[in-house]
Amino acid sequence: MSTATKDVKREELESVVIRFAGDSGDGMQLTGSQFTSATAMMGNDLATFPDFPAEIRAPAGTTYGVSGFQIHFADHDILTPGDAPDVLVAMNPAALKVNLPTLKKGGLLIVNTDAFTKNNLKKAGYESNPLEDDSLAPYRLLALEITRMTRAAVTEFNLGAKAADRSKNMWTLGLMFWLFGRDRQPTVDWLKKKFAKKPEIAEANIAALNAGHIYGETAELPSTVGVYQVPSADLPPGTYRNIDGNQATAWGLVAGAQLAGLPLFYGSYPITPASSLLHNLAKLKHLGVVTFQAEDEIAAVCAAIGASFGGSVGVTGTSGPGVALKGEAIGLAIATELPLVICDVQRGGPSTGLPTKTEQSDLFQAVYGRNGDAPLVVLAAATPGDCFYMAIEAVRLATKYMTPVMLLTDGYIANGAEPWPIPDVSKLEPFPVKFHEGPSEGFQPFLRRDDGTHARVWVKPGTPGLEHRIGGLEKAADSGNISYDPDNHHAMTKLRAEKVRGVADDVPAASLDQGEAGGELLVVGWGSTYGSIKQAVERVRKGGRKVAHLHLRNIWPLPNGLKELLEGFDQVMVPEMNDGQLARLLRGELLVDAVPFSKIAGQPFRISELVTEIERRLGDAAPRESSPEVRA
Amino acid sequence: MTENPRKLTRKDFASDQEVRWCPGCGDYAILAAIQRTLPKLGATTENTVFVSGIGCSSRFPYYMNTYGFHTIHGRAPTFATGLKITRPELDVWVITGDGDGLSIGGNHLLHVLRRNVNLQIILFNNQIYGLTKGQYSPTSDVGQVSPSTPLGSIDQPVVPVRVALGANAKFVARGYDVSKKLPELLEQAHAFPGAALVEVLQNCPVFNDGVFDLITDRKKGPQHQLWVEHGKPMITADGKKGLRLDPKTMQLELVELGEGGVSEDELFVHDETNRSIAWMLSDLPEVKALGVLYREPDAPVYDDGVRAQVEMAQEKAGGSDLAALLRSGHTWEV
Numbered sequence A: 001m002s003t004a005t006k007d008v009k010r011e012e013l014e015s016v017v018i019r020f021a022g023d024s025g026d027g028m029q030l031t032g033s034q035f036t037s038a039t040a041m042m043g044n045d046l047a048t049f050p051d052f053p054a055e056i057r058a059p060a061g062t063t064y065g066v067s068g069f070q071i072h073f074a075d076h077d078i079l080t081p082g083d084a085p086d087v088l089v090a091m092n093p094a095a096l097k098v099n100l101p102t103l104k105k106g107g108l109l110i111v112n113t114d115a116f117t118k119n120n121l122k123k124a125g126y127e128s129n130p131l132e133d134d135s136l137a138p139y140r141l142l143a144l145e146i147t148r149m150t151r152a153a154v155t156e157f158n159l160g161a162k163a164a165d166r167s168k169n170m171w172t173l174g175l176m177f178w179l180f181g182r183d184r185q186p187t188v189d190w191l192k193k194k195f196a197k198k199p200e201i202a203e204a205n206i207a208a209l210n211a212g213h214i215y216g217e218t219a220e221l222p223s224t225v226g227v228y229q230v231p232s233a234d235l236p237p238g239t240y241r242n243i244d245g246n247q248a249t250a251w252g253l254v255a256g257a258q259l260a261g262l263p264l265f266y267g268s269y270p271i272t273p274a275s276s277l278l279h280n281l282a283k284l285k286h287l288g289v290v291t292f293q294a295e296d297e298i299a300a301v302c303a304a305i306g307a308s309f310g311g312s313v314g315v316t317g318t319s320g321p322g323v324a325l326k327g328e329a330i331g332l333a334i335a336t337e338l339p340l341v342i343c344d345v346q347r348g349g350p351s352t353g354l355p356t357k358t359e360q361s362d363l364f365q366a367v368y369g370r371n372g373d374a375p376l377v378v379l380a381a382a383t384p385g386d387c388f389y390m391a392i393e394a395v396r397l398a399t400k401y402m403t404p405v406m407l408l409t410d411g412y413i414a415n416g417a418e419p420w421p422i423p424d425v426s427k428l429e430p431f432p433v434k435f436h437e438g439p440s441e442g443f444q445p446f447l448r449r450d451d452g453t454h455a456r457v458w459v460k461p462g463t464p465g466l467e468h469r470i471g472g473l474e475k476a477a478d479s480g481n482i483s484y485d486p487d488n489h490h491a492m493t494k495l496r497a498e499k500v501r502g503v504a505d506d507v508p509a510a511s512l513d514q515g516e517a518g519g520e521l522l523v524v525g526w527g528s529t530y531g532s533i534k535q536a537v538e539r540v541r542k543g544g545r546k547v548a549h550l551h552l553r554n555i556w557p558l559p560n561g562l563k564e565l566l567e568g569f570d571q572v573m574v575p576e577m578n579d580g581q582l583a584r585l586l587r588g589e590l591l592v593d594a595v596p597f598s599k600i601a602g603q604p605f606r607i608s609e610l611v612t613e614i615e616r617r618l619g620d621a622a623p624r625e626s627s628p629e630v631r632a
Numbered sequence B: 001m002t003e004n005p006r007k008l009t010r011k012d013f014a015s016d017q018e019v020r021w022c023p024g025c026g027d028y029a030i031l032a033a034i035q036r037t038l039p040k041l042g043a044t045t046e047n048t049v050f051v052s053g054i055g056c057s058s059r060f061p062y063y064m065n066t067y068g069f070h071t072i073h074g075r076a077p078t079f080a081t082g083l084k085i086t087r088p089e090l091d092v093w094v095i096t097g098d099g100d101g102l103s104i105g106g107n108h109l110l111h112v113l114r115r116n117v118n119l120q121i122i123l124f125n126n127q128i129y130g131l132t133k134g135q136y137s138p139t140s141d142v143g144q145v146s147p148s149t150p151l152g153s154i155d156q157p158v159v160p161v162r163v164a165l166g167a168n169a170k171f172v173a174r175g176y177d178v179s180k181k182l183p184e185l186l187e188q189a190h191a192f193p194g195a196a197l198v199e200v201l202q203n204c205p206v207f208n209d210g211v212f213d214l215i216t217d218r219k220k221g222p223q224h225q226l227w228v229e230h231g232k233p234m235i236t237a238d239g240k241k242g243l244r245l246d247p248k249t250m251q252l253e254l255v256e257l258g259e260g261g262v263s264e265d266e267l268f269v270h271d272e273t274n275r276s277i278a279w280m281l282s283d284l285p286e287v288k289a290l291g292v293l294y295r296e297p298d299a300p301v302y303d304d305g306v307r308a309q310v311e312m313a314q315e316k317a318g319g320s321d322l323a324a325l326l327r328s329g330h331t332w333e334v
């Protein structure tokens, strides 16, 4: 049987945002990721945003058990999973309750009426059935008995009601494939592979998928429900794949270690949303990667430092609470000047906070969060694909400067996926590490290289004649021996700071991502807000305002030339998913009037929120220097 | 271990750093024992690494002319684990104390032992916090008066070798600082493939002087020492008493030997591969069992396992590289 979509007249759309929502047991993440793969294959650019509850199995039917997956795809380059969905799939009343407020008025709403039982309505907090009053009137409602139709589709497999009902996400996916003209075959292949050991389950799911699709083909859908098509995006040519941030970080670390010519060691303790970094790397043993699931966060970082002491690239990955636990050990790596990469996949804090929600609130912890004057390098990745390159950069700086480097990502880009042009690894610039091997005369462990980095030499244990001891006690600059001398401590503290500051000379100077220097307002962002800010600034610029966007990848040290750039603007606005941490860093370091714009809701910025705020700050004042082509 | 071109001596393993423990500290004797043992093992200075935590004992690496890492409080086993699994050819020793290894670092000691990482872990037990000036430690006896327990400690102490046995350690031994048998114990620990824990009773003359006198005293000590040996009856060092198993209570009881007492063949014979015997020996009244209490030969070694998995994965992948990884799964051309 062919799974290709029959020829029908399809309405062309530039871009669509779909949100799949259901109970955590409804398989919405799977549905979303299958829809994503099929969409990528159509040549659309896309961005996704999985949004799931903290509880593994939250009570069924409740609003806090709702799991969502949003995908935004378009015929043009896009950078965010979109603001308000055009299409909402709600598998139960709770999913409707949670997600309806975001659905665009006039948007397509698909609901599974079978789940709208008295009990489920009550659990979701509905007093009356929204399907029966007129509260859904502003939307194009497609109310379907998805459970019943799924059961009918899988009866021949005798699965029992519970197992049969598990296929209803595939039924829904089949219908969505029909509506958006996606190919079913890859999902069919995927199901066969996933359930290779239980072929009857695979077949039942395929039957459900096909039934949903056939329903779309044959049922007389209301005229308000169109079938759509989004032409493929105009992406630069190349070979593409989908990649999420944690996968990209993991692969970037492997690439970085190879470019350094060193083995990679990854020590970690499971923590949301960083665990998939460990999972990804654990699969790469064939590339020589050694992973170690430690007994706790501290053991994970210490083992990584032990591996670095032995001449590997030691890496640990975690989220904010884990970084807090690792603080003392990171200080040791600073004091002993060993390379170390710490990946902090940020989540909502403080304390346990919002484990499955995204936030950028570890910036202060990254830059300042240790005892003593303890500087290290802090980098931030802007998009899922960017994680690959920033992980390489983290390894490069850690090994070149003999310093810990903290790479900040967050739950949003760690779990979000985007089409990624696969780089040619043979074209990546190698940075081979040279271990110090002698002479033993005049050797001391804190001997500095003469390459201007202020980095100490790296000696592998096992090297004859260079036996040495290092530790967390202050050491004399000239001999490396323990020293309590006050002037020496002052000098060593300054030296460690200067070493890290010097990294600024080795990374790109500050530059604008969009716009021209010296305008009305500069939006300074960092990390995962890149896509939203870029598009918001684009929109405001279309209105003729002199707005620019600068996105920081180097958080510490700040890049050269930043102060001058910032000072050239009338206003500097810093949107952050925290209470103004980068803004305060910029104010403190550069003495510029950077004003925060905070969103601390566990959710990424919407483009519209940023546009509104930028316009509010610009006020009604005429553009300071309106450009002629805009005037015209 | 690489070929030893020149016969090394104890002196080759001593660093140029002045040893800064208090005069009379038991640590000196342990340092000497280790420096004396290493040449006998055919160790080289470049392939030997000492990793320590924080505390008096943890200053140890500075005094060894080998590679050394003085890390942070309680965490030495974790650094050593990361080092050993990435550099299995190195000979890695962990130096820790009762506070370092059993209080702040108790968790790591548990896990390094259960994993059976190929390390020698030497735990200096002086039943006190020396470096922070004399507070009671997790091994201090109930009633220990210290700056933090002016009315005496009410904490129940831990027995280090019991912690090790409970953690499923595969090699558990006990000795004391000035013992002539300490080098031999260290040799056995070194020969053991896996995590070898050696508790060394150590006198702190400044804050807990004489706490082990009953056992270590040259004259009276032997009657309280019970050096166990695999396949040999359990007899105190003075030869006058021994241990017999009371089948009713399943306990070891101390009995007189010779005239009026019992004969040697009634005594219990040590089987170092029997965990239950090791447990019975670990905390006896009146005598202290010393020597190798437990040894489990042929237990899987963690670092071997790590390497085996990497090698297996590499073999299976047949030279598949990073470029192939990036292109794995679903890709498409634009």
Ligand code: SF4
Residues within 6 Å of the ligand: B020, B021, B022, B024, B025, B026, B027, B056, B057, B126, B130, B131, B203, B204, B205, B206, B207
């Ligand atoms: S305080 Fe005690 S343990 Fe520490 S060095 Fe002095 S005598 Fe030794």
